[in-house]
Amino acid sequence: MRSIVLGRGRLLSATVVVMSLAVTAAMSLVFHRTVRIDMLVTGFVCAVVVDVVITRITKHYREKLAQLHADLGRRVHERTAELQRTRDELIARDRMVTAGMLAAGVSHEIRSPLTVVRMGVDELRELVDGAEEAELLRDVNDAAERITAIVNDLSSLAKPADDPVGPIDLDGVIATAARLASYRFGPTVTLVRTTDGALQVLGNASRLVQVFLNLLVNAARATRPDAPNTITVSAEARADRVVVAITDTGTGMSLETQARLFQPFFTTGGTTGGTGLGLVICRSLVERMGGSIDVTSDLGAGTTFAVSLPCAG
Ligand SMILES: Nc1ncnc2c1ncn2[C@@H]1O[C@H](COP(=O)(O)OP(=O)(O)OP(=O)(O)O)[C@@H](O)[C@H]1O
Ligand SMILES: [Mg+2]
Structure with missing residues (x-):
C-alpha cells in the first residue's frame, strides 16, 4: 500500500484518501449533479481523521505486541536458565553419588591403615612426655580422625548421615x-x-x-x-x-x-x-x-x- 508523508511525519494512507475522495465525489455527483469542492474537503478531512485513529490503534497494538514479545523472550530465557541449572545440579548429584559409591568401596581399605596410625599415636603418647610432642601427637590423632570423617562424608554423599x-x-x-x-x-x-x-x-x-x-x-x-x-x-x-x-x-x-x-x-x-x-x-x-x-x-x-x-x- 502506497502512502504519503504528512508534515509531522505521520503516514497517511493514499488508499484511504483516494477512496474517501472517490466516495465524496460520487455522493456529490448523485446529490448535487456536480463535484463540490466543500464536499471534497470534508472527505479529505474525514480521511485524515480516520488515518490518525487507525495509526494510533495500530501503534498501540504494535507496542503491546512488542511488549508481549519481550516478556515472552524474557520468560523463555529464564526458563532455559532454570532448566540448565537443574540439569547441571542433576549431573553434579549424579557425580556425587558416583563419588560416594567409590568412597564406600575404598573406605574399608583406608580405615585399616588409619587404625594403625591411631594405635601408633596412642603408643607414642605413652613414650613422650614433652608438652610440644604431646600437642603434635594430638594433632596427628585429630588429622587421622578427620580422614575417617572425610571417608565417611564421601560415603554419605551417596547416603546422607x-x-x-x-x-x-x-x-x-x-x-x-x-x-x-x-x-x-x-x-x-x-x-x-x-x-x-x-x-x-x-x-x-x-x-x-x-x-x-x-x-x-x-x-x-x-x-x-x-x-x-x-x-x-x-x-x-x-x-x-x-x-x-x-x-x-x-x-x-x-x-x-x-x-x-x-x-x-x-x-x-x-x-x-x-x-x-x-x-x-x-x-x-x-x-x-x-x-x-x-x-x-x-x-x-x-x-x-x-x-x-x-x-x-
Ligand atoms: N581460595 C581459593 N583461591 C583460588 N582457587 C580456589 C580457592 N578455593 C578453591 N579454589 C579452586 O577450586 C578448586 C576446587 O576446590 P576443592 O576444594 O573442591 O578441591 P581441591 O582443593 O582442588 O582438592 P581437595 O579439596 O579435594 O583436596 C581448586 O582446585 C581451586 O582451583
Ligand atoms: Mg580443597
Missing part, C-alpha cells in the same frame, strides 16, 4: 580449624582472625571444623610463595544468621573456575594432590546444617568464601 546439630561456640571451632590448617601455611602467609568469641551457631562442631579446615587449606594453596599473603577469618552476626568469611589475597579465580567450583572432582591442584572434592563436601555439610556458601573472587587479587549459618539463640 544425620549429624547431631546443636549450639556451637564458633570461635573454638575456628581456632581448631586454624591450628590444623597452620601446617599448610607457608612462611609468606599471615592468618588474621577477627571473630567475635561470643558468637554461637547451630551446627555440628566436628563438621564445621572440617568445613573451615577445607576452606583454609584451599586459601593456603592459592597463596603466592613470592609475595606476602594474608588469610583473614572474620565472623559477624546478620539478623538470624552468622556469616564466617574466609578471605585470601592469593591467585583468585577465573570465571570458568568459579563456574565449576562445586563440581565433584574439579580441581586445579593437580600438583598439590587436590582431589576436587573439598568444596563439594563443604557445601553438602553446610547445607545439611541449614546454611549456604557464597564465593566472590578476583583473578589475581584473591577470594572470599562466605559461610552463612543459622544463629543459635
Whole structure:
C-alpha cells in the first residue's frame, strides 16, 4: 500500500484518501449533479481523521505486541536458565553419588591403615612426655580422625548421615580449624582472625571444623610463595544468621573456575594432590546444617568464601 508523508511525519494512507475522495465525489455527483469542492474537503478531512485513529490503534497494538514479545523472550530465557541449572545440579548429584559409591568401596581399605596410625599415636603418647610432642601427637590423632570423617562424608554423599546439630561456640571451632590448617601455611602467609568469641551457631562442631579446615587449606594453596599473603577469618552476626568469611589475597579465580567450583572432582591442584572434592563436601555439610556458601573472587587479587549459618539463640 502506497502512502504519503504528512508534515509531522505521520503516514497517511493514499488508499484511504483516494477512496474517501472517490466516495465524496460520487455522493456529490448523485446529490448535487456536480463535484463540490466543500464536499471534497470534508472527505479529505474525514480521511485524515480516520488515518490518525487507525495509526494510533495500530501503534498501540504494535507496542503491546512488542511488549508481549519481550516478556515472552524474557520468560523463555529464564526458563532455559532454570532448566540448565537443574540439569547441571542433576549431573553434579549424579557425580556425587558416583563419588560416594567409590568412597564406600575404598573406605574399608583406608580405615585399616588409619587404625594403625591411631594405635601408633596412642603408643607414642605413652613414650613422650614433652608438652610440644604431646600437642603434635594430638594433632596427628585429630588429622587421622578427620580422614575417617572425610571417608565417611564421601560415603554419605551417596547416603546422607544425620549429624547431631546443636549450639556451637564458633570461635573454638575456628581456632581448631586454624591450628590444623597452620601446617599448610607457608612462611609468606599471615592468618588474621577477627571473630567475635561470643558468637554461637547451630551446627555440628566436628563438621564445621572440617568445613573451615577445607576452606583454609584451599586459601593456603592459592597463596603466592613470592609475595606476602594474608588469610583473614572474620565472623559477624546478620539478623538470624552468622556469616564466617574466609578471605585470601592469593591467585583468585577465573570465571570458568568459579563456574565449576562445586563440581565433584574439579580441581586445579593437580600438583598439590587436590582431589576436587573439598568444596563439594563443604557445601553438602553446610547445607545439611541449614546454611549456604557464597564465593566472590578476583583473578589475581584473591577470594572470599562466605559461610552463612543459622544463629543459635
Ligand atoms: N581460595 C581459593 N583461591 C583460588 N582457587 C580456589 C580457592 N578455593 C578453591 N579454589 C579452586 O577450586 C578448586 C576446587 O576446590 P576443592 O576444594 O573442591 O578441591 P581441591 O582443593 O582442588 O582438592 P581437595 O579439596 O579435594 O583436596 C581448586 O582446585 C581451586 O582451583
Ligand atoms: Mg580443597
